[in-house]
Amino acid sequence: MEPAQVARRYYELVDEEAYEELVGLFTKDVTYERPGQESIDGRAVLRQFYDRDRPLSNGEHELDSVVSDGDIVAVRGTFRGEQDGHQVELGFADFHEFEDGKIARRYTFTDRDTV
Known part of the structure; x- marks a missing residue:
């Protein structure tokens, strides 16, 4: 999959x-x-975040724009x-940086204080 396809798939899987x-x-x-929050480092901690620590739930993402430039x-x-x-209901902007077809770094910005 191309990076933009992987990014789109990410939101489907979260939802x-x-x-x-x-x-x-x-x-x-x-x-x-x-x-304003500690970084999440490594797959194990990322999995823990989604299993136990993610403050958002029972929702869906509506994507307005997906812009790809190489590995970003x-x-x-x-x-x-x-x-x-x-x-x-909150707006967000995310940046996904890829290495070898996988997301290596992810940055999230929202119109709320903490997510």
């Missing part, structure tokens, strides 16, 4: 809560950064679902 397959999209030493894919969209048990 399906198919975390085993989702984690397989990332390199073993992945780094995931969110402003930028995605802009809206998430509608729950955050800590409350209904939310």
Whole structure:
């Protein structure tokens, strides 16, 4: 799959809560950064984040833009679902950096303080 296809698949898997397959999209030493929060480093910690620590749930991502430039894919969209048990709708921009066809680094920016 091309990087843009992998990025699109990532959001499908998050929405399906198919975390085993989702984690397989990332390199073993992945780094995931969110402003104001500790980085998530490595597949095991990433899996733990999705299984136990992710504050968003029961929702879906609507992708407005997916822009690919070589091994970097930028995605802009809206998430509608729950955050800590409350209904939310938030805008996001994500950047996925690829190595050998897998996501090696991921950066998330939202229009809320913490996600």
